[in-house]
Structures are given as C-alpha cells and as structure tokens.
Amino acid sequence: MAALHAELTSAVGGIELDVRFDVPAGRCLSLAGPSGAGKTTILRLLAGTVRPDRGTITHGDEVWVDTAQGTWRAPEQRRCGYVFQDYALFPHLSALRNVAYGLRGTPRSERRATALALLERFGIAELAEARPATLSGGERQRVALARALAPRPSALLLDEPLAALDARTRASAGRELSMILQPLDLPVVLVTHDFHEAALLGDEVGVIDDGKIVQRGNASELAAAPATTFVADFTGAVVLTGTVRLAGGELTTVELDGGGVATTTDRGRGRVGLSVYPWEITLSRAPASADESAQNRLAARIVSVTTLGNRVRVGLTAGQPLVAEITGKATDDLGLEVGTEVVASWKATATRLVGL
C-alpha cells in the first residue's frame, strides 16, 4: 500500500493553514489541536472536497493535487474512506445500504454479502435493516467505519471519531477503534481536539496550532519534551511563566511571575515558560525550606479539590494557577480542603523549559 504525502497552504476562515506531512501505509497520524485550528479542513483537502490555494498531495505514485501543474483529482477518484464527526450516515438508507453504498460496480449479491460481513465484523449484523435515526451513537460510529472501509479505500480519514459519543461509551469505543485501526494496511489520518484520544489512536501525534503543525512525535516524546507552551498545555501539563534570573552550572533559575522561583535542568534565557505534569507535583503542610536546591518548592493555597476515580486533582494558587494530581489517601492524610495553605514541590529534573 502507498504512502500519503501532503504539502498544503490554504486560507480558511481567519487562519492560514500551512502543513506538510507523510503517512506511510499501516501508520496512523493523529493531528491534535483546539477547535478552529483547521483540522477538519486538512481532512477535506485530503479527501478532495475542498481545493487548496497551493500545494501537492500524492498517494504512492498517484498525484492527487498539484496546484503548480494544475493537477486535480475529484474525491470520487481518490476514494478516501472518511468517517465524519457526526458520522454523516445517509438517513434514508438502512445501515446495510449505507455500508454497501460505496460498492457500486460489483454485483448486487456480492455487495450485500460484503456489507453484511463488515457489519458482522463490527458486531452489529442484527442492525442491518435499521435506519440511522434508530441507532445509538456507538452503533452509528461502527456503521460509519464499516461504510468507509467497505470499498477498500486508499486512505482512511477520521474526524473526531469519538467526539459524538457520550463519556461512558467513549472509553470502550476508543479501545475498539484502536484495535480496528491496528491491522489496517493503509495510511490513516485522524484529527481530534483531545490529546489523550490522539495518543491512544495515533502511532504519531502532530500538534496543530493556528494552522501549523507545531510539533510532531510519539505521544510520550511530546509530553516529555514539549516544544512550546501550547504543546505543554495541550498535553495536560501545568505551564508557569517567568524570567530566567540565573543560568549556570547544572540548574537554570527562573523568577516566576506573581512571586517565587523555580529551577530546571533545561537551559534558556529571557522570558520562558516552565512546564510540569500535575502528577509530578506533591503537596505537604511543612513550611517551605531551601535545603534541597534540586527540589522546587512553592507556597500555595488550595482553591479546588476534585475527585477523579482514585486520583484527586487539587487546584492551587501560588501567584499563578497550578494543578497537582495526588492520591485520595494523601488528600485524607493531609486533611486537604479548599483554603488550606500547602507547599507544592516537584523535581527540577521534571521541569521543562518551553518557549513562550
């Protein structure tokens, strides 16, 4: 199977989309970013339902778009499998007919058998004659996926595949989807506003901000070394801003906006952002002492306590807002509640310096 290659420039709404990426067959690229970053437009450009201002798209040896040469392939000639955000099932056709829709050109009986086999594979064969309006969100998602895969597409495009599902079905649907995507021998491009979804489903994650891919790598690389505060923020890290006061030796000391200092093993100068993951931060009621220079300590006051399963997210203010994620036991032992004065500490080695 062929790789998908795209280099695209296009003005959409208020943003200038400017992206380039390769996706080999058998790999899934997750493009993650906030709504309005141009994610859906990238899929439309790949599918051919929108024309780019400039750029090229190739699929193996086939040139789909080359604005310089005036090459243009219509969507029906590219045959991308496309799973739309709201699934876009044809409301006047049964689930089976939706899946069989892309199989024109094959004999009728074969069409039916192929569509039915796919519905069976996705565990919804008994819904073959049901209309989309009577299906649940999870069932619709499976019909949409079966419909996209039925004609053996050249590539698979997924637009927020889990967004239309309620919180309860989302987790299981995500695992199922990742199992379906794994063995596919075609390029897969997925867009989502949720970093965890991107990390779960993609072999690689590209973070999109303001129309551009600001960083690309596997999910743990992005989380470990975010290139910008946006990426750090997006991956779920806390970002504190400040100014580098002292850079020398092994530690860089940063004077934080709103008071306090923090150190990091990264190097930088001038205005910077410091990112740290909430689960790296521990809380104690001991007064701040500066005996351990490799440990950051910041006096803070608790503003919120939210229980999430066996974890507790504690919202803090220490001049700047901060979030710590600790165990329920630690919360009880320390007697933490809104208003409690605590010391938040985390290692300098767990603190990343990121550009603002």
Add this chain to the structure above:
Amino acid sequence: MSRRAWFPLLLGAAVAVAVAFLLLPVVAIFANTGPGRLVDSLGDPAATDALKLSLETTSIAVAVIVLVGTPAAFFLATRSFRGRSVVVTLIELPLVLPPAAAGIGLLAALGPEGILGGVLGHALVLDTAAVVVALSFVSAPFYMRQAQSSFQAVDRSLIDASRTLGCSEAATFLRIAVPVALPGLAAGAALAWARALGEFGATLMFAGSYRGITQTVSLAIYDRFATDFPGALALSAVLVAVSAGLLLAVKFIPGSTGFGGAAR
C-alpha cells in the same frame, strides 16, 4: 376579574376575529352549495371542460417547474458565485409581481408582437400552451424557494460522504441530495400546484378565456358569476376542496416517513 387577565383575553379575541374573517367566505361557499346543486353544476359540460383543463395545465406546469427547477435550485443552494443573490432575487420576483403586470409582461415577451414574437409567431395565441406558460411563470418561484432551502438544509457532509465513496456529483444529486430533500421538494411542488390552480390575472391577460382551450376553473368562475351565481359557487367549492387537500398534504409531508421508503 383580575387586572392581569386583559392581555390573554385580547389575544383570544384577535384570534377569534381573524379565524372568523378568513373562514367565513369559505364556509359561505359550501353553505350556499347544496350537494344536489353541486352535482348538477358539475354535469354542465362547460364546468367539466374547465376542471379538465385546469387539471391538465397545472399538472404540466408543475412537471416542467420540478424538472427544470430542481437542478437549478440545487445549483443555487450548493454554489457560491458572484451575483448569486441577484439571481436568487430575480427568480423570486414573480412572487411580488402584480398578476396584471405579469400578464402584460408575458405578452410583451412571448406575444406575437413581443421580443420573442419573431421566433414563436402565433404559436401561443389562443392556445392551451399559453395557459401553461402563465401558470409556470407565477408558480415557479414557490417551488424554487422551497427547493433551494431544502437543498441548503441537506448536511454538507452527506454530499461529501457520497463523493468520497465513489459517486460523481450527478449521482450524488440523484441518490443523496434529492431523496434527503424530498419532503421539502414535495411541499414546494404542492405549494406551486395550489398557486397554479388559483391563477387568474396573468392567465386571463396572456391566454384569454376560451372555453375548452384556455378557460381554467378560476376563469370559468369569473365568467359565470354574473349570470349563474350558483354555478360559480359550485365550481368554487370544487376548487376550495382541491386546494385545501393540497394544503393538508403540505402540512403532513414533513412528518411523513412514506417518502423515505419511496426513495429506496
């Protein structure tokens, strides 16, 4: 009575006046037309000729409007181009055109002495085709407007999905856009039909009122109201019944599931 109750009372009174005023003439038509009288009138060859002609001309006019108007409305609903709103407005113009002006306009354009007179000659003079032209002219906007908004309401991702699944734009129009928009298209066709049935002014001026050739039911009612008032009433009753039937059809189409089945 509490002081607050006056506003609901006012609303109720307004509704009562409006309903009474709008319904009274319709009731009068049926009240003054006994069943026997109705059947007698319909036995009159002039009346049956007019009914037949109205049925024939409105059917042809609606068929032509749907045939040409559906793709045109799809084009206007799915494309953006310079001057689009001008084209949309021009298509809606006949809605507000006084019927007499429409009749004169049609004569000036398609009559023997009109702009296209050289091409058409006397083809439309005293001919049933002239009735169809007049009906199409005044009713087309009713269908076009409705068809356009129905196509606009079709989710763009449905069209995109069909394209990525290998269907050309033409195939997508026939297999997705029309079936999904069908309830709206049917409602538009029913509205256009009702408008064509009631057409009077433009037809009278452009096609004349000749029994069996250009005299539709509306023209027949006008023709006999001075000489045969009960006969005019009977014809009116038939027209009201058919129009009310069309109105009911429009009201019940959006909720119907029958059309989805028809589209399979």
